[in-house]
Amino acid sequence: MLDPVTLPELAQILGFLGNEQRLNILRAIIQNEKFAREISEEVGISRPLVNIYLKQLEKAGLVTGTNRVAEEPPYLRRYYRAMPFELVVNLDVLTKTGDV
Template identity: 70%
Template sequence: MSSTTALKELSDLLGFLGNEQRLRILRAIAEEEKYAREISEELGISRPLVTIYLKQLEKRGLAVGTARVTDDPPLMRRYYRAVPFALVVDLDLIKNLREE
């Protein structure tokens, strides 16, 4: 985050990351890539919800998905891995937030 970050942008990101299931999914793909069903079984979260959260993580640039052909059904799987990032929120950042 830069000093020109908008208040709403930071609030949205913190709210997004404040979801326990999203954090668990992010942690699950932090060290090795996995596909939705694998994550679903590992975490005990429904596959449709895992898929939604993975797409949201990808849209925000926190994860990257790669489609691959496999020998086992389904023949096409999308594997996800976390993208390294740092988020530092301190008083200086908060003082310099734009109101936009």
């Protein structure tokens, strides 16, 4: 579960997840893991941008990546899968988050 402790952390998480392209990437890898080119073709975003977003999502713990050897080029591919998470935002969360 994403658990922001401060208002800036909450704002950062909401801003990060508020990006439609990132959400489309997450949606593309919920059921089946895919590598960047497959995701790029499915969501209509350039491969370099997909790679940037995947690294950000992986760093945030929302995506996990696994390297695999393929039978055709590119021989080394990194497959990504969305990780389960829950984010609850309500007035209680706003009350609990401090400015620390």
